[in-house]
Amino acid sequence: MPSSFKFSSLIGMCTCENILFFCTGTKRVHNNIVYNEYISDREHVHMNSTQWETLTDFTKWLGKEGYCKVDETPKGWYVQYIDRDPETIRRQEELEKKKRQDLDDEERSAKFIEEQVRRGKAGKEEETPMFTELKRESEEEKVTFNLSKGVVNPSASSSKSSPSLGPSALQAIGASGKRKESGYSSESKESKKKKSALDEIMEMEEQKKKSTRTDYWLHPNIVIKVVTKRLGEKYYKKKGVIKEVQDKYTAVVKMIDSGDKLKLDQSHLETVIPAPGKRVLVVNGNYRESEAMLDSIDEKRFCATLVLDSGRLRGRKVNGIPYEDFSKLA
Numbered sequence: 001m002p003s004s005f006k007f008s009s010l011i012g013m014c015t016c017e018n019i020l021f022f023c024t025g026t027k028r029v030h031n032n033i034v035y036n037e038y039i040s041d042r043e044h045v046h047m048n049s050t051q052w053e054t055l056t057d058f059t060k061w062l063g064k065e066g067y068c069k070v071d072e073t074p075k076g077w078y079v080q081y082i083d084r085d086p087e088t089i090r091r092q093e094e095l096e097k098k099k100r101q102d103l104d105d106e107e108r109s110a111k112f113i114e115e116q117v118r119r120g121k122a123g124k125e126e127e128t129p130m131f132t133e134l135k136r137e138s139e140e141e142k143v144t145f146n147l148s149k150g151v152v153n154p155s156a157s158s159s160k161s162s163p164s165l166g167p168s169a170l171q172a173i174g175a176s177g178k179r180k181e182s183g184y185s186s187e188s189k190e191s192k193k194k195k196s197a198l199d200e201i202m203e204m205e206e207q208k209k210k211s212t213r214t215d216y217w218l219h220p221n222i223v224i225k226v227v228t229k230r231l232g233e234k235y236y237k238k239k240g241v242i243k244e245v246q247d248k249y250t251a252v253v254k255m256i257d258s259g260d261k262l263k264l265d266q267s268h269l270e271t272v273i274p275a276p277g278k279r280v281l282v283v284n285g286n287y288r289e290s291e292a293m294l295d296s297i298d299e300k301r302f303c304a305t306l307v308l309d310s311g312r313l314r315g316r317k318v319n320g321i322p323y324e325d326f327s328k329l330a
Contacts, residue, residue, distance in 0.1 A: 027247070028069075028080040031059045087227055088267040094324075095215055102213050216248040217283040218266050223328040224253065228268035235262065239272060241330040271327035273297065273304070280306065284325045287311075287318060291329070 035055055038044055052058040059077045063070030069080040220242050226235045235255065240262070244252040251269065253262050274280065274294060282290045292306035295317065305319045306326065 027249070028078050030075070031055060031070075031077045031079050034079060083265075083267060085228060085230075085267075091267060091270075091324075098213060099215075213285050216266060217271075217324070218242060218245045218248065218251045218269075219281055219283050219289070219327075220245055221330045222281050222283065223256075223272040223274075223330055224251070224269045225272050226253075226255075226262075226264065226268060227270050228264075230268075231262070234258070235260075271324055273323055273326075274328040279309070279329045280326045281329050282306070282321065282326045285321070287313070287321075292318075292326070294326075 032055070047053075047055065047058070050058075052061060056077060059068075059070050059079060062068040062079060066082065068082055071078055222242055223239055224242060225237060225239050227237070229236050238255055238257055240253040240255040242251045243254050243261070246252065246263075249266050251264055251266065253264055253269070254260070255262065271283065276294050276296055278294050280292055280294050282288055282292060287306075287308060290308050290313070291310040292308045295305040295307050297304045298320075301320070303320045303322050304326070305317060306321050308314055308316045308318065
């Protein structure tokens with residue numbers, strides 16, 4: 001194989017890899033989409049001048065060499081770029097570590113709740129109701145029901161049962177009425193307790209949803225910093241503002257210095273920590289999507305203390321919020 005032929009193959013491969021990286025990040029896309037982006041450049045290296053005869057051969061080679069994850073479907077070949085940037089790998093390992101810690105915390109809280117329920121059941125003895133069959137000693141005996149409330153039949157007042165409505169009967173009716181009133185009052189108290197307990201459960205569920213961490217943190221109108229060197233020194237360590245979030249993991253960023261707009265994956269961005277007293281947005285973990293004021297910074301523990309400035313918890317001071325869980329508001 002001529003050296004120029006192999007050199008042009010490497011040039012084409014590198015250019016196509018860069019297009020795959022900058023246009024799609026680490027998302028899974030069809031290989032034709034990447035190829036169309038590549039050939040839109042007038043100075044692109046044509047496939048005929050490389051060592052690959054077809055786009056399928058090139059796609060298989062990318063997977064064999066470990067540049068991308070490739071898979072064949074009825075709709076064709078799909079590719080997914082593998083980002084081996086040390087900074088990206090480090091951040092992914094940190095996210096995995098935090099996920100494991102959150103899972104451990106949830107398991108501990110679940111075990112604690114189960115233990116409390118078990119103790120509550122052990123302290124109460126369950127009473128099983130006893131049911132007996134309704135029997136009559138003789139067929140001539142009549143079955144009577146004593147109803148404390150109901151419409152009195154005028155014709156029944158002249159019957160034999162009328163003498164039974166004496167002072168003792170009135171006292172019994174009054175006592176039953178008092179019992180019912182006490183029963184209604186106890187039921188109303190229990191309903192109030194149940195409502196308050198329901199409110200507490202709803203608050204706990206809402207807090208639990210917020211405390212669930214996610215592997216995406218991009219939000220519009222926050223200031224971020226570019227941490228990848230693939231874009232060159234012009235953008236490395238420069239700050240920008242997220243204007244739009246696409247598919248949770250991709251952001252359209254407007255650079256503050258140059259005004260350029262870039263489409264970047266979140267693995268190539270990091271949060272910006274402002275000076276104390278500035279407004280921030282919580283982007284992950286507890287109190288997600290809550291605006292707050294930066295109160296103080298703990299440089300040894302890489303965390304900060306925030307004062308929430310929105311929602312029902314407004315005014316609450318929260319400690320130990322990691323740097324990557326909040327960012328400066330634009």
